[in-house]
Amino acid sequence: MESSGNENRGRIKVSCEGHSFFYPISDILRLFTGKIPKESDGQVLCEGNEGDPDITVISRVEEDIVETSIEGAGERIFSKREDLRLPLNREVKRQLYFLLSGHFQKTFPWGSLTGIRPTQVARELSEETEMAGIYGVREDKAHLAFLTKDNEDRILMASDPSAIHVYIGIPFCPSRCSYCSFVAQEAPRKTELLPSYIDAVLSEMDMVLPKIGASIETLYIGGGTPTVLSEELFEEFISSVFSHPEFSRLSEVCVEAGRPDTFTEKKLQVLLDHGVKRICINPQTLCDETLVRVGRKHSARDFLDTYSMARTMGFSVINTDLIAGLPEETYEEFCDSLCRIIELAPENITVHSLSKKRRASLTREEIVRQEEEELSRIEKMLSFASGKLVKAGYFPYYMYKQKDTLGGHENVGYAKEGTECLYNVAMMSDQRSVLSFGAGGMSKRVFPEGEDMLHVRVERCSCIKDPIQYISNVKAMAEKKIGFFCE
Secondary structure: OOOOOOOOEEEEEEEEEOOOOHHHHHHHHHHHHOOOOEEEOOEEEEEEEEOOOOEEEEEEEOOOEEEEEEOOOOOEEEEEHHHOOOOHHHHHHHHHHHHHHHHHOOOOOOOOOOOOOHHHHHHHOOOHHHHHHHHOOOHHHHHHHHHHHHHHHHHHHOOOOOOEEEEEEEOEEOOOOOOOOOOOEEHHHOOOHHHHHHHHHHHHHHHHHHHOOOOEEEEEEEEOOHHHOOHHHHHHHHHHHOOOHHHOOOOEEEEEEEOHHHOOHHHHHHHHHOOOOEEEEOOEOOOHHHHHHOOOOOOHHHHHHHHHHHHHHOOOEEEEEEEEOOOOOOHHHHHHHHHHHHHHOOOEEEEEEOOOOOOOOOOHHHHHHHHHHHHHHHHHHHHHHHHHHHHOOOEEEEEEEOOOOHHHOEEEEEEOOOOOOHHHHHHHHOOOEEEEEOOOOEEEEEEEOOOOOOOEEEEEEEOOOOHHHHHHOHHHHHHHHHHHHHO
Protein backbone atom coordinates (compact mmCIF):
# COMPACT_ATOMS: atom_id res chain seq x y z
CA MET A 1 0.00 0.00 0.00
CA GLU A 2 1.29 3.45 -0.88
CA SER A 3 2.03 5.68 2.10
CA SER A 4 -0.19 8.70 2.62
CA GLY A 5 2.70 10.63 4.12
CA ASN A 6 0.78 11.44 7.31
CA GLU A 7 1.55 8.43 9.52
CA ASN A 8 4.23 10.24 11.52
CA ARG A 9 2.46 13.57 11.77
CA GLY A 10 1.12 14.54 15.16
CA ARG A 11 -2.39 15.89 15.56
CA ILE A 12 -3.73 18.59 17.85
CA LYS A 13 -7.30 18.00 18.92
CA VAL A 14 -9.23 20.66 20.83
CA SER A 15 -12.39 19.37 22.46
CA CYS A 16 -14.87 22.20 23.10
CA GLU A 17 -17.01 21.69 26.18
CA GLY A 18 -19.80 24.16 26.93
CA HIS A 19 -19.04 26.44 23.99
CA SER A 20 -18.68 26.52 20.19
CA PHE A 21 -15.90 29.06 19.65
CA PHE A 22 -14.42 27.03 16.82
CA TYR A 23 -13.26 29.99 14.76
CA PRO A 24 -10.96 31.62 17.35
CA ILE A 25 -9.59 28.19 18.27
CA SER A 26 -8.83 27.52 14.60
CA ASP A 27 -6.97 30.85 14.39
CA ILE A 28 -4.61 29.83 17.19
CA LEU A 29 -4.02 26.35 15.77
CA ARG A 30 -3.17 27.85 12.37
CA LEU A 31 -0.72 30.19 14.06
CA PHE A 32 1.19 27.34 15.67
CA THR A 33 1.01 24.78 12.84
CA GLY A 34 0.45 26.67 9.61
CA LYS A 35 -2.27 24.13 8.80
CA ILE A 36 -6.00 24.70 8.27
CA PRO A 37 -8.00 23.01 11.08
CA LYS A 38 -11.26 21.13 10.63
CA GLU A 39 -14.28 21.27 12.94
CA SER A 40 -16.33 18.15 13.62
CA ASP A 41 -18.69 17.11 16.41
CA GLY A 42 -17.60 19.76 18.89
CA GLN A 43 -13.90 19.27 18.19
CA VAL A 44 -11.32 21.22 16.21
CA LEU A 45 -8.70 18.96 14.61
CA CYS A 46 -5.42 20.16 13.18
CA GLU A 47 -2.59 18.21 11.60
CA GLY A 48 0.75 18.85 13.28
CA ASN A 49 4.27 18.49 11.98
CA GLU A 50 6.30 15.37 11.38
CA GLY A 51 7.57 13.91 14.64
CA ASP A 52 5.10 15.77 16.86
CA PRO A 53 3.12 13.64 19.31
CA ASP A 54 -0.68 13.76 19.35
CA ILE A 55 -2.10 16.10 21.98
CA THR A 56 -5.66 16.65 23.12
CA VAL A 57 -6.67 20.01 24.56
CA ILE A 58 -9.83 20.40 26.62
CA SER A 59 -11.36 23.88 26.28
CA ARG A 60 -14.16 24.13 28.82
CA VAL A 61 -16.64 26.89 29.66
CA GLU A 62 -18.96 26.38 32.60
CA GLU A 63 -21.21 28.73 34.50
CA ASP A 64 -18.42 30.20 36.60
CA ILE A 65 -15.13 29.19 34.96
CA VAL A 66 -13.13 29.07 31.74
CA GLU A 67 -10.49 26.35 31.68
CA THR A 68 -8.00 25.09 29.11
CA SER A 69 -5.86 22.01 29.71
CA ILE A 70 -3.78 19.42 27.89
CA GLU A 71 -5.13 15.96 28.57
CA GLY A 72 -2.72 13.84 30.59
CA ALA A 73 0.00 16.50 30.73
CA GLY A 74 -1.04 18.43 33.80
CA GLU A 75 -0.83 21.73 31.89
CA ARG A 76 -3.79 23.94 32.72
CA ILE A 77 -4.99 27.56 32.54
CA PHE A 78 -7.98 28.53 34.62
CA SER A 79 -10.05 31.71 35.09
CA LYS A 80 -13.08 32.42 37.25
CA ARG A 81 -15.94 34.08 35.41
CA GLU A 82 -16.05 37.06 37.78
CA ASP A 83 -12.36 37.75 37.13
CA LEU A 84 -12.62 37.75 33.35
CA ARG A 85 -11.82 41.01 31.59
CA LEU A 86 -12.57 39.71 28.11
CA PRO A 87 -15.56 38.33 26.22
CA LEU A 88 -15.72 34.54 26.46
CA ASN A 89 -14.55 33.92 22.90
CA ARG A 90 -11.42 36.03 23.45
CA GLU A 91 -10.69 34.37 26.78
CA VAL A 92 -10.95 30.92 25.21
CA LYS A 93 -8.59 32.02 22.45
CA ARG A 94 -6.16 33.72 24.86
CA GLN A 95 -5.96 30.67 27.11
CA LEU A 96 -5.31 28.32 24.19
CA TYR A 97 -2.50 30.56 22.93
CA PHE A 98 -0.71 30.66 26.30
CA LEU A 99 -1.19 26.93 26.83
CA LEU A 100 0.28 26.00 23.42
CA SER A 101 2.99 28.63 23.78
CA GLY A 102 4.18 26.98 26.98
CA HIS A 103 3.80 23.47 25.59
CA PHE A 104 5.75 24.12 22.38
CA GLN A 105 8.07 26.72 23.92
CA LYS A 106 7.17 29.12 21.14
CA THR A 107 5.86 32.69 21.14
CA PHE A 108 4.68 35.03 18.38
CA PRO A 109 5.11 38.81 18.11
CA TRP A 110 1.39 39.54 18.35
CA GLY A 111 0.58 36.83 20.88
CA SER A 112 -3.02 35.68 20.66
CA LEU A 113 -4.04 38.64 18.47
CA THR A 114 -4.64 36.95 15.14
CA GLY A 115 -7.33 39.40 14.03
CA ILE A 116 -6.53 41.97 11.38
CA ARG A 117 -6.87 45.15 13.46
CA PRO A 118 -4.48 45.41 16.44
CA THR A 119 -5.23 49.14 16.76
CA GLN A 120 -8.85 48.31 17.61
CA VAL A 121 -7.61 46.27 20.57
CA ALA A 122 -5.31 49.15 21.56
CA ARG A 123 -8.39 51.40 21.75
CA GLU A 124 -9.86 49.10 24.37
CA LEU A 125 -6.79 49.31 26.63
CA SER A 126 -5.25 52.11 28.63
CA GLU A 127 -1.58 51.08 28.54
CA GLU A 128 0.80 49.26 26.20
CA THR A 129 1.77 46.85 28.98
CA GLU A 130 -1.80 45.53 29.07
CA MET A 131 -1.35 44.17 25.55
CA ALA A 132 1.55 42.07 26.73
CA GLY A 133 -0.09 40.92 29.95
CA ILE A 134 -3.47 40.05 28.49
CA TYR A 135 -2.69 38.92 24.97
CA GLY A 136 1.02 38.07 25.04
CA VAL A 137 1.93 40.81 22.56
CA ARG A 138 5.61 41.65 22.40
CA GLU A 139 6.61 45.05 23.81
CA ASP A 140 7.75 46.60 20.50
CA LYS A 141 4.57 45.45 18.72
CA ALA A 142 2.37 46.85 21.50
CA HIS A 143 4.18 50.17 21.15
CA LEU A 144 3.63 50.12 17.37
CA ALA A 145 -0.07 49.37 17.86
CA PHE A 146 -0.57 52.26 20.28
CA LEU A 147 1.44 54.69 18.16
CA THR A 148 -0.48 53.76 15.03
CA LYS A 149 -3.79 53.91 16.91
CA ASP A 150 -3.04 57.47 18.03
CA ASN A 151 -2.26 58.51 14.47
CA GLU A 152 -5.37 56.77 13.14
CA ASP A 153 -7.55 58.53 15.69
CA ARG A 154 -6.02 61.92 14.92
CA ILE A 155 -6.77 61.43 11.20
CA LEU A 156 -10.28 60.13 11.88
CA MET A 157 -11.20 63.02 14.16
CA ALA A 158 -10.55 65.41 11.26
CA SER A 159 -13.00 63.49 9.03
CA ASP A 160 -16.80 63.38 8.91
CA PRO A 161 -17.96 60.42 11.04
CA SER A 162 -21.28 60.19 9.17
CA ALA A 163 -19.75 60.14 5.69
CA ILE A 164 -19.28 57.05 3.54
CA HIS A 165 -16.05 55.95 1.88
CA VAL A 166 -16.34 54.22 -1.50
CA TYR A 167 -14.19 51.43 -2.90
CA ILE A 168 -14.32 50.21 -6.51
CA GLY A 169 -12.54 46.90 -7.12
CA ILE A 170 -11.04 45.76 -10.44
CA PRO A 171 -9.82 42.22 -9.60
CA PHE A 172 -7.67 41.68 -12.70
CA CYS A 173 -3.88 41.74 -13.12
CA PRO A 174 -1.54 41.29 -16.10
CA SER A 175 -0.21 38.16 -14.37
CA ARG A 176 -0.70 36.49 -11.03
CA CYS A 177 2.12 36.95 -8.52
CA SER A 178 3.14 33.72 -6.82
CA TYR A 179 2.43 35.12 -3.35
CA CYS A 180 -0.99 36.59 -4.13
CA SER A 181 -3.92 35.53 -1.93
CA PHE A 182 -6.43 38.09 -3.18
CA VAL A 183 -9.29 37.58 -5.58
CA ALA A 184 -7.68 38.37 -8.92
CA GLN A 185 -7.90 37.17 -12.49
CA GLU A 186 -5.04 37.25 -14.97
CA ALA A 187 -6.16 39.76 -17.60
CA PRO A 188 -4.30 38.17 -20.55
CA ARG A 189 -6.39 35.02 -20.07
CA LYS A 190 -9.62 36.87 -19.20
CA THR A 191 -9.47 39.80 -21.63
CA GLU A 192 -12.96 39.08 -22.89
CA LEU A 193 -14.35 39.64 -19.39
CA LEU A 194 -13.01 43.14 -18.90
CA PRO A 195 -15.64 45.14 -20.84
CA SER A 196 -18.49 43.12 -19.33
CA TYR A 197 -17.04 43.46 -15.86
CA ILE A 198 -16.68 47.24 -16.19
CA ASP A 199 -20.25 47.48 -17.49
CA ALA A 200 -21.44 45.51 -14.47
CA VAL A 201 -19.57 47.72 -11.98
CA LEU A 202 -20.89 50.89 -13.61
CA SER A 203 -24.41 49.42 -13.64
CA GLU A 204 -24.17 48.60 -9.94
CA MET A 205 -23.04 52.13 -9.18
CA ASP A 206 -25.91 53.57 -11.23
CA MET A 207 -28.39 51.55 -9.18
CA VAL A 208 -26.89 52.12 -5.71
CA LEU A 209 -25.38 55.60 -5.53
CA PRO A 210 -28.62 57.59 -5.99
CA LYS A 211 -30.15 55.63 -3.08
CA ILE A 212 -27.38 56.50 -0.60
CA GLY A 213 -28.35 59.49 1.49
CA ALA A 214 -25.04 60.07 3.26
CA SER A 215 -22.28 62.18 1.78
CA ILE A 216 -19.28 60.44 0.26
CA GLU A 217 -15.90 61.61 1.56
CA THR A 218 -13.31 59.48 -0.25
CA LEU A 219 -13.04 57.26 -3.32
CA TYR A 220 -10.50 54.46 -3.72
CA ILE A 221 -10.17 52.51 -6.97
CA GLY A 222 -8.20 49.33 -6.31
CA GLY A 223 -7.65 45.80 -7.46
CA GLY A 224 -6.06 43.77 -8.75
CA THR A 225 -4.69 46.42 -11.05
CA PRO A 226 -7.19 48.97 -12.40
CA THR A 227 -4.71 50.17 -15.04
CA VAL A 228 -4.75 46.69 -16.60
CA LEU A 229 -7.67 48.00 -18.68
CA SER A 230 -6.92 49.15 -22.23
CA GLU A 231 -6.48 52.88 -22.69
CA GLU A 232 -9.93 53.19 -24.28
CA LEU A 233 -11.72 51.13 -21.65
CA PHE A 234 -9.83 52.85 -18.83
CA GLU A 235 -10.86 56.29 -20.08
CA GLU A 236 -14.47 55.17 -20.47
CA PHE A 237 -14.47 53.70 -16.96
CA ILE A 238 -12.91 56.70 -15.22
CA SER A 239 -15.12 59.18 -17.08
CA SER A 240 -18.24 57.21 -16.15
CA VAL A 241 -17.23 56.99 -12.49
CA PHE A 242 -16.73 60.74 -12.19
CA SER A 243 -19.97 61.49 -13.99
CA HIS A 244 -21.82 60.61 -10.78
CA PRO A 245 -22.86 63.75 -8.88
CA GLU A 246 -22.35 61.87 -5.61
CA PHE A 247 -18.59 62.21 -6.23
CA SER A 248 -18.67 65.98 -6.72
CA ARG A 249 -17.44 66.85 -3.21
CA LEU A 250 -14.80 64.24 -2.52
CA SER A 251 -11.99 65.22 -0.18
CA GLU A 252 -9.73 62.45 -1.51
CA VAL A 253 -9.39 60.16 -4.51
CA CYS A 254 -6.78 57.42 -4.80
CA VAL A 255 -6.20 55.05 -7.72
CA GLU A 256 -4.15 51.94 -7.09
CA ALA A 257 -2.41 51.78 -10.45
CA GLY A 258 -0.14 49.18 -8.93
CA ARG A 259 1.85 47.34 -11.56
CA PRO A 260 4.35 49.51 -13.48
CA ASP A 261 3.91 47.35 -16.58
CA THR A 262 0.30 48.56 -16.98
CA PHE A 263 1.00 52.31 -17.01
CA THR A 264 0.86 54.51 -20.07
CA GLU A 265 1.09 58.27 -20.29
CA LYS A 266 -2.44 58.40 -21.66
CA LYS A 267 -3.89 56.51 -18.68
CA LEU A 268 -2.13 58.81 -16.25
CA GLN A 269 -3.38 61.84 -18.17
CA VAL A 270 -6.94 60.53 -17.89
CA LEU A 271 -6.57 60.52 -14.12
CA LEU A 272 -5.12 64.02 -14.05
CA ASP A 273 -7.93 65.28 -16.29
CA HIS A 274 -10.40 64.13 -13.63
CA GLY A 275 -8.49 65.72 -10.76
CA VAL A 276 -6.79 62.58 -9.44
CA LYS A 277 -3.42 63.44 -7.90
CA ARG A 278 -2.97 60.45 -5.56
CA ILE A 279 -1.88 57.08 -6.99
CA CYS A 280 -0.10 53.88 -5.95
CA ILE A 281 2.85 52.46 -7.90
CA ASN A 282 3.86 49.20 -6.27
CA PRO A 283 7.13 47.47 -7.16
CA GLN A 284 7.09 45.13 -4.08
CA THR A 285 10.89 44.90 -4.50
CA LEU A 286 13.59 46.52 -6.61
CA CYS A 287 15.50 43.27 -6.96
CA ASP A 288 15.06 42.03 -10.53
CA GLU A 289 15.84 38.44 -9.59
CA THR A 290 13.03 38.45 -7.02
CA LEU A 291 10.60 40.05 -9.48
CA VAL A 292 11.23 37.20 -11.92
CA ARG A 293 10.96 34.63 -9.13
CA VAL A 294 7.50 35.81 -8.00
CA GLY A 295 6.10 36.15 -11.52
CA ARG A 296 5.87 39.91 -11.92
CA LYS A 297 6.28 41.02 -15.53
CA HIS A 298 8.27 44.19 -14.92
CA SER A 299 11.76 45.22 -13.86
CA ALA A 300 13.04 47.67 -11.27
CA ARG A 301 13.87 50.04 -14.17
CA ASP A 302 10.23 49.87 -15.32
CA PHE A 303 9.15 51.03 -11.87
CA LEU A 304 11.70 53.86 -11.74
CA ASP A 305 10.72 55.08 -15.22
CA THR A 306 7.01 54.97 -14.35
CA TYR A 307 7.57 56.77 -11.06
CA SER A 308 9.54 59.49 -12.83
CA MET A 309 6.84 59.88 -15.48
CA ALA A 310 4.10 60.22 -12.83
CA ARG A 311 6.08 62.82 -10.91
CA THR A 312 6.86 64.82 -14.03
CA MET A 313 3.21 64.81 -15.04
CA GLY A 314 2.18 66.27 -11.68
CA PHE A 315 0.97 63.54 -9.31
CA SER A 316 1.48 65.03 -5.85
CA VAL A 317 0.95 61.98 -3.63
CA ILE A 318 2.46 58.63 -4.59
CA ASN A 319 2.40 55.46 -2.50
CA THR A 320 4.78 52.56 -3.06
CA ASP A 321 4.46 49.06 -1.61
CA LEU A 322 7.29 46.78 -0.52
CA ILE A 323 7.02 43.22 0.80
CA ALA A 324 9.28 41.81 3.49
CA GLY A 325 9.85 38.07 3.14
CA LEU A 326 9.50 37.49 -0.60
CA PRO A 327 10.82 34.06 -1.65
CA GLU A 328 14.61 33.81 -1.38
CA GLU A 329 15.07 37.57 -1.11
CA THR A 330 17.86 38.45 1.31
CA TYR A 331 17.81 40.98 4.10
CA GLU A 332 20.36 43.05 2.17
CA GLU A 333 18.22 43.05 -0.98
CA PHE A 334 15.15 44.18 0.96
CA CYS A 335 17.10 46.95 2.68
CA ASP A 336 18.52 48.10 -0.66
CA SER A 337 15.02 48.29 -2.14
CA LEU A 338 13.73 50.32 0.79
CA CYS A 339 16.66 52.75 0.72
CA ARG A 340 16.25 53.31 -3.00
CA ILE A 341 12.52 53.93 -2.53
CA ILE A 342 13.18 56.44 0.26
CA GLU A 343 15.59 58.31 -2.03
CA LEU A 344 12.67 58.86 -4.41
CA ALA A 345 10.74 60.52 -1.54
CA PRO A 346 7.24 59.13 -2.16
CA GLU A 347 4.69 60.59 0.24
CA ASN A 348 3.50 57.15 1.41
CA ILE A 349 5.34 53.83 1.77
CA THR A 350 3.52 50.66 2.78
CA VAL A 351 5.53 47.73 4.15
CA HIS A 352 3.84 44.33 3.93
CA SER A 353 5.05 41.12 5.53
CA LEU A 354 4.75 37.79 3.81
CA SER A 355 6.31 34.35 3.92
CA LYS A 356 6.66 31.23 1.83
CA LYS A 357 4.31 28.30 2.35
CA ARG A 358 6.00 25.44 4.09
CA ARG A 359 6.46 22.21 2.18
CA ALA A 360 4.65 19.21 3.63
CA SER A 361 7.60 16.94 2.71
CA LEU A 362 9.98 18.61 5.17
CA THR A 363 10.98 16.84 8.37
CA ARG A 364 10.21 18.43 11.73
CA GLU A 365 13.83 19.51 12.15
CA GLU A 366 13.83 21.11 8.69
CA ILE A 367 10.54 22.85 9.41
CA VAL A 368 11.79 24.23 12.72
CA ARG A 369 15.01 25.43 11.13
CA GLN A 370 13.12 27.00 8.20
CA GLU A 371 10.73 28.78 10.57
CA GLU A 372 13.58 30.15 12.65
CA GLU A 373 15.43 31.37 9.58
CA GLU A 374 12.33 32.95 8.03
CA LEU A 375 11.25 34.58 11.28
CA SER A 376 14.71 36.00 11.85
CA ARG A 377 14.88 37.33 8.29
CA ILE A 378 11.46 38.99 8.36
CA GLU A 379 12.05 40.36 11.88
CA LYS A 380 15.25 42.03 10.71
CA MET A 381 13.56 43.43 7.60
CA LEU A 382 10.61 44.91 9.50
CA SER A 383 12.84 46.31 12.22
CA PHE A 384 15.10 47.96 9.65
CA ALA A 385 12.12 49.37 7.76
CA SER A 386 10.51 50.86 10.86
CA GLY A 387 13.70 52.54 12.06
CA LYS A 388 14.74 53.75 8.62
CA LEU A 389 11.34 55.17 7.73
CA VAL A 390 10.93 57.05 11.00
CA LYS A 391 14.39 58.62 10.58
CA ALA A 392 13.42 59.61 7.03
CA GLY A 393 10.36 61.52 8.29
CA TYR A 394 7.63 58.91 7.88
CA PHE A 395 5.25 57.77 10.63
CA PRO A 396 2.93 54.73 10.89
CA TYR A 397 -0.66 55.77 10.27
CA TYR A 398 -2.59 52.54 9.61
CA MET A 399 -2.03 48.86 10.22
CA TYR A 400 -3.62 45.50 9.51
CA LYS A 401 -2.70 41.83 9.69
CA GLN A 402 -3.38 38.86 7.43
CA LYS A 403 -3.68 35.20 8.31
CA ASP A 404 -0.93 32.68 7.61
CA THR A 405 2.03 35.02 7.40
CA LEU A 406 4.92 33.32 9.16
CA GLY A 407 4.99 34.68 12.69
CA GLY A 408 1.69 36.53 12.19
CA HIS A 409 3.44 39.77 11.27
CA GLU A 410 1.76 43.04 10.31
CA ASN A 411 1.37 45.35 7.32
CA VAL A 412 1.96 49.03 8.08
CA GLY A 413 1.30 52.17 6.08
CA TYR A 414 3.82 54.98 6.64
CA ALA A 415 3.29 58.57 5.54
CA LYS A 416 4.85 61.98 5.60
CA GLU A 417 2.83 64.44 7.67
CA GLY A 418 -0.23 65.74 5.87
CA THR A 419 -0.17 63.11 3.10
CA GLU A 420 -2.02 60.24 4.81
CA CYS A 421 -4.63 58.32 2.82
CA LEU A 422 -7.89 58.81 4.71
CA TYR A 423 -9.57 55.90 2.93
CA ASN A 424 -6.93 53.48 4.23
CA VAL A 425 -7.52 54.63 7.80
CA ALA A 426 -11.30 54.51 7.42
CA MET A 427 -11.19 51.01 5.96
CA MET A 428 -8.53 49.39 8.13
CA SER A 429 -9.54 50.95 11.45
CA ASP A 430 -13.16 49.76 11.16
CA GLN A 431 -14.19 53.23 12.30
CA ARG A 432 -16.05 54.47 9.20
CA SER A 433 -18.66 53.07 6.81
CA VAL A 434 -17.45 51.75 3.45
CA LEU A 435 -19.53 51.11 0.32
CA SER A 436 -17.76 48.67 -1.96
CA PHE A 437 -18.48 48.04 -5.64
CA GLY A 438 -17.22 45.08 -7.66
CA ALA A 439 -16.54 41.39 -7.16
CA GLY A 440 -15.17 40.36 -3.77
CA GLY A 441 -15.75 43.74 -2.13
CA MET A 442 -16.80 44.01 1.51
CA SER A 443 -19.13 46.85 2.45
CA LYS A 444 -19.65 47.81 6.07
CA ARG A 445 -21.75 50.13 8.19
CA VAL A 446 -20.43 51.59 11.39
CA PHE A 447 -22.78 52.43 14.25
CA PRO A 448 -21.40 54.64 17.04
CA GLU A 449 -21.55 53.36 20.60
CA GLY A 450 -20.15 56.47 22.23
CA GLU A 451 -19.91 60.20 21.69
CA ASP A 452 -16.30 60.04 20.49
CA MET A 453 -17.14 57.84 17.44
CA LEU A 454 -14.10 55.72 18.27
CA HIS A 455 -16.15 52.97 19.90
CA VAL A 456 -18.44 51.49 17.31
CA ARG A 457 -20.42 48.44 16.22
CA VAL A 458 -19.71 47.17 12.71
CA GLU A 459 -22.00 45.25 10.36
CA ARG A 460 -20.73 43.82 7.07
CA CYS A 461 -22.21 43.03 3.66
CA SER A 462 -20.21 40.78 1.33
CA CYS A 463 -20.32 40.56 -2.43
CA ILE A 464 -19.85 37.59 -4.79
CA LYS A 465 -16.12 36.97 -5.29
CA ASP A 466 -16.07 35.39 -8.73
CA PRO A 467 -16.18 38.08 -11.47
CA ILE A 468 -18.23 35.92 -13.84
CA GLN A 469 -20.88 35.27 -11.20
CA TYR A 470 -20.77 38.92 -10.20
CA ILE A 471 -21.51 40.00 -13.79
CA SER A 472 -24.50 37.65 -13.91
CA ASN A 473 -25.85 38.74 -10.52
CA VAL A 474 -25.01 42.42 -10.39
CA LYS A 475 -28.64 43.51 -9.94
CA ALA A 476 -29.04 41.25 -6.92
CA MET A 477 -25.77 42.59 -5.46
CA ALA A 478 -26.98 46.16 -5.95
CA GLU A 479 -30.31 45.45 -4.27
CA LYS A 480 -28.51 43.76 -1.39
CA LYS A 481 -26.37 46.86 -0.79
CA ILE A 482 -29.31 49.23 -1.10
CA GLY A 483 -31.12 47.25 1.58
CA PHE A 484 -28.00 47.15 3.74
CA PHE A 485 -27.35 50.90 3.66
CA CYS A 486 -30.88 52.22 3.53
CA GLU A 487 -32.75 50.08 6.05
